[in-house]
Amino acid sequence: MADLSAFPITSRWPAKNPDIIQLYSLQTPNGVKISVALEELALPYEPHYVSFATTDQKTAEFVSLNPNGRIPAIIDPNGPDGKPIGLFESGAILLYLAEKTGKLIPADAAGRYETIQWVFFQMAGIGPMFGQFGHFYKFAADKVANNSYPVERYRDEAKRLLSVLESRLKGRQWIMGDEYTIADITTFPWIRGADIFYGGREVLDYAKFPAVMDWLQRCIARPASEKGLNIPVKPA
Template identity: 45%
Template sequence: MIEVHSWATPNGHKVHIMLEECGLPYKVVPVDIGAGDQFQPDFLAISPNNKIPAIIDPDGPDGQPISLFESGAILLYLAGKTGRFLPADTRGKYEVLQWLMFQMGGVGPMLGQAHHFRIYAPQKIDYAIDRYTNEARRLYGVMDKRLANSRYIGGPEYGIADMAIFPWLRSWKNQGIDWNDYPHLKGWFDEIAARPAVQRGVEVLADRRKPITDDKAREVLFGSEQYRRH
C-alpha cells in the first residue's frame, strides 16, 4: 500500500486525485504544514525540499521500496506504474508532458504568489498584487485558448495534466478571476469537478486543514522557519 505524506493543498490534491482515479490502495500520513511537520527528520528523509506531497511505494519498479517527492514526478510515476492517464504514443505523451510542465513551472508558482499577496501577505503591496493577479489572468487565458480547441488540457483524453491543474483553480476567487472571462476553461473546470474520483481526492485531509490566521502558522509557512537549516 502506498503511503502518501500530504496535506490538503493543491499539490497534495493532485496526488490524491490520481490515486483515486487509478484505484490504487493508499494510506494518508498527514503532514500539518501549519504546525511545522514538514521540518521533521522523518519527512525530510523522503522530501528534502520540505514540501508536500511525498510518497513511499513499498512495491517500487524493481520490487524494492521507492520514495518520491515533487507532485509532478509522483504523477508521472503513478502513470507509469498503472499505465493510465498518460498516452503511450510518443507524440501524445509529450503533448501531455508540456502541459504538466506548464503547471509545475507556471500555474502553481504564479497562482500561489497571487494567492499569497492577495490574501496572506502581512502588508498589502499593490505592485505585487497587480503583478501576480495579472499573471494569473494571463495563465487562465492561455488555458482558455487551449480548451477552445482541445477537450482536455493535454489533448483528447483526460490525464495527469488535468489532475495537476484543476486543484490550483479551485481558489479562483482569491486569485482575482472572473469566470465569465474564460468560458472554455470554466466548462472544463465544471466537468473535472463533477468526476467522483476528483471529488473524493479533494476531500482527503480537508477536514484537518485550518485557515492560516495565527502568527505561529504564518511564521512556519512564510517566515524565517522556512530558511533555517534543518
C-alpha cells in the same frame, strides 16, 4: 509484508498497511493532485495528514523523504524492480504513477511528451504564479497595503496563464482532447484553489474564461475528484 524501516518518515507516520502506497499530504492544490490521481487509478493507498499548523513538513522525519520540506510525498513499497521507492514533487509523482500503471497518459510517444509539457506548464507557471498571487492578495495583504505592485504583477500573470489555458481548452473536453490525463489533474486544483482558498474568482476575471470554467467543473465532478479533493482528512 513490505519493510519500510529504511524510511525514517514511517517512524512519525507509521504505516498500518506497508504493502500499499503511503501518501504524506494535505488538502492543498499540490496535495490533492496525488489523492485524486490515486483515486482515478484505483490504486490502494494510505493517506497521512501532514499538519502545516505544527510544521510537520519541516520535521527531520519528513525531510528525510523530501529534503525540500514540502507536501506531497509518497512511498511506494512496490517500486521499480519490486523495491520500495520514495518520491517528492507532485509533477514527478504524477508522472511516476501514470507510467507505473500505463494510465492517465497517452501510450504514444508524441502524446506522452505533449502531456508532459502541459504538466510542466502547470508546475513552472500556474502553480508558482497563482501561489504568489494568493500570498500577496490574501495572506500578505496588510504588508502590501500601500504598494499595489505585487498583487497587480501576479494577478496579471495569472490571468495571462488562464488565457493560455483558455485557448488550449476551446473545443476540447480535456487538455489533451478526449483523454483525461495527469495534465488535467495537475492543473485543475490550482484553478479551483485560487477561488476557494484565495477568493480570487472576481479579481482574476474567471468569467472571461468560459472554456476553463466548463473544464474545471468537469474535472471537479469526476467521482475520483469528489473523493480525492477531501483527502487526507485531518485527524480528530
